Amino acid sequence: MYDFKKPSRQSIRGIAILFGFNSYKIIKSLFLLIAGFSYYLIKGEKVFGLSKYQAFSAIAIIFLFILLRSVLEFLNFKFHISGDDFKLSKGILNKEEITVSKSKIQNIYIRQNILQQIINVVQLDIETAGDAKAEVKITALSRNKAKALKDELLLNINSISTEEASNETEQGQHIYYRASIKKLLLEGFSENHIKSFLIIAGFIGGLYSTYEDFIDELKLGDKIEVLITQNESSISALIFIIFGILIVTLTISILFSISKTFLLNYDLQVIEHKKTIEIKKGLFNKVAIILSPSRIQNIEIENNRLKRFFGLNTLRIKQAMVDKKLQKHFSIIGLDQLQVNYLVEKLMQPFSITSKKEKPERYYIRILILTALIPIALFNSIAFFVLENLFWIINFFVIPLLSLMIYWKYKKSYYTLNNNLLVVGGGSISTLTEILEIHKIQAVATKQTVFQKLRNIASVEVYTASKVTKIIYVKESRANEIVNFLLYQVESQRKDWM
Amino acid sequence: MFTNLEIDIDTIPKVESVKLISISKRYLKILFINICIQYVILFGVVILVKTFLREEWVSNVFWYVITVLSLVFVLQCIFSILSFKKRGYALRTQDIIYAKGLLNYKKTTVPFIRIQHLETKQSFIAKKFGLASLHVYTAGESGGDLSISGLTFEEATRINELLTTKIN
Incomplete structure (x- = not known):
């Protein structure tokens, strides 16, 4: 249907995409200038000494220039397949030739952002081994052409990818799981809202520092000051205001969590192929990811008390050699316990904690208490400035809270080890379970501080290609035993890690 | 025939009993x-x-x-x-061990079958003393790579060659 032997360009609609991308880039870099511009415009004064007519023609010229650039970029972007190589040439003045050999291709992603959805084209990313970021990005292809190119590229190459390619065929695939709107709402609602709050606070802080002068001009500060001085007489009013602020921030945080969950996970589908699993999700930025068991290094399961009640587990999959930007999409939310077990079994191997859960030594509690002294000192010193001599009151809230956290942390931390799997549990407010297959281990280390040496305690670190898993504060002899066992399994089985 | 016998933990080779070779003075x-x-x-x-x-x-x-x-x-x-006294390395038939750290002692073991590539480096000063460092890289970015510094140049090249043959 498509002949990839001859050099071809992107879909003609790609000009619009390039125009969008380029405009976005320019608008982003000139953000301050534009803010100032609109400020003058609203005030109705001359804009940077130009009349309105002149200013608008300047903008028009800038956009014309962007359009010209986009057209040239489009004309100079050509790709074709010759033999076993995919070749791409691009660049208007600085020409660039990229050659990717088919056998080096690790993964091919097809995705769509909101602009690409409107114009009805898809983006194709080709990822190669050895580099963390996708090397080739074709931003505008018709869906059929993208699929044909993907199939063509995955043809006759290494076993893993052909396996993936053949699984792509329609037969033998079915949707295993689809997240309902209700599940997404519940997921968003039961998020850790402190995190959302911090993100919002950071964002507002960032905005404030950028537009400090602008905000000063609005005299917001004066208005608040007036409001406070008016109510200063009654303490109850102050408490009322603080309470109100708390409610508002909590509501905003919850709304933020819910909309974030919605944006990222809208229409989440888990599609089961013969050997692989495909995840599709996203509202404005649609992604489709293929998970193949051979490349998976670690799996994490996360929930909290509230989420367990609703039957909501998050499954995070760590795959080797994946674009950092895409890594965050490697998660499935809203799964119940049975679905989690099924998927882990499909992606790794039967998972059930049959062997005994082993706990860290009590030394861990001591460490937790010592580290808790830092926030205690911090809160006390803040309280000293606000409440002055009554600062110790704050300890009535802080100490029980931290004690509860310490209790949870110790209670939730454990590890279990069998011939094939290492499972490590942890978390404080949320509960985290990390699973890894022993034959995928890259290296093992023991760690011990001088204080731990005195008590014969050590920690074990287990490295895979994706992350490090820690078994903390066990007896030194046990740590050595674990290391010896893991090394024995890796070295005697001699299985591939990918 | 496929067998799957239970492993006796006591008979597995022990990392802790390996004598580490100290690096050059x-x-x-x-x-x-x-x-x-x-x-x-x-x-x-x-x-x-x-x-x-x-x-x-x-x-x-x-x-x-x-x-x-x-x-x-x-x-x-x-x-x-x-x-300095805590630094040391050892080679076994299946893996390489490296340890260092006074306050925070860390002993890392990398099986030969997981080594991706090797590198011998020599800084300007190290060259004057006839020393080199050996870097052992595994896959991924999670850490677990080794870099043994303070080997004599001959030692470094010898280990490098030995490991290269082991990998292939």
Whole structure:
């Protein structure tokens, strides 16, 4: 249907995409200038000494220039397949030739952002081994052409990818799981809202520092000051205001969590192929990811008390050699316990904690208490400035809270080890379970501080290609035993890690 | 025939009983030279500040700063001598072990079958002393890579060659 032997360009609609991308880039870099511009415009004064007519023609010229650039970029972007190589040439003045050999291709992603959805084209990313970021990005292809190119590229190459390619065929695939709107709402609602709050606070802080002068001009500060001085007489009013602020921030945080969950996970589908699993999700930025068991290094399961009640587990999959930007999409939310077990079994191997859960030594509690002294000192010193001599009151809230956290942390931390799997549990407010297959281990280390040496305690670190898993504060002899066992399994089985 | 016997933990080879080979004594000199370079720069900056900023507080503080810096210098020297003794490596038939750290002792083991590639490096100073460092890289970015410094150049090349044959 498509002949990839001859050099071809992107879909003609790609000009619009390039125009969008380029405009976005320019608008982003000139953000301050534009803010100032609109400020003058609203005030109705001359804009940077130009009349309105002149200013608008300047903008028009800038956009014309962007359009010209986009057209040239489009004309100079050509790709074709010759033999076993995919070749791409691009660049208007600085020409660039990229050659990717088919056998080096690790993964091919097809995705769509909101602009690409409107114009009805898809983006194709080709990822190669050895580099963390996708090397080739074709931003505008018709869906059929993208699929044909993907199939063509995955043809006759290494076993893993052909396996993936053949699984792509329609037969033998079915949707295993689809997240309902209700599940997404519940997921968003039961998020850790402190995190959302911090993100919002950071964002507002960032905005404030950028537009400090602008905000000063609005005299917001004066208005608040007036409001406070008016109510200063009654303490109850102050408490009322603080309470109100708390409610508002909590509501905003919850709304933020819910909309974030919605944006990222809208229409989440888990599609089961013969050997692989495909995840599709996203509202404005649609992604489709293929998970193949051979490349998976670690799996994490996360929930909290509230989420367990609703039957909501998050499954995070760590795959080797994946674009950092895409890594965050490697998660499935809203799964119940049975679905989690099924998927882990499909992606790794039967998972059930049959062997005994082993706990860290009590030394861990001591460490937790010592580290808790830092926030205690911090809160006390803040309280000293606000409440002055009554600062110790704050300890009535802080100490029980931290004690509860310490209790949870110790209670939730454990590890279990069998011939094939290492499972490590942890978390404080949320509960985290990390699973890894022993034959995928890259290296093992023991760690011990001088204080731990005195008590014969050590920690074990287990490295895979994706992350490090820690078994903390066990007896030194046990740590050595674990290391010896893991090394024995890796070295005697001699299985591939990918 | 496929067998799957239970593993007796006691019969598995033990990492902890392997005798580590210490690295070349000459490496200690390199450590000292590096520390000296750092402190020459630090002292130099302090003295420059004193000569060019002729203000009262500078001369008041000057001797305190010099004393503290000298103390830290001596401490760091003692530290590097003590931690030098903790550095060591060992080769087994299936893996390579490297340990270091005085306050925080860390012993890492990388199986040969997981090594991606090897590198022997020589800095300018190390070349003068006939030393080199060997870097052992595994897959992924989670850490777990080894870099053994303070090997004699012959030792480094020999291990490099040995490991190269083991990998293939």
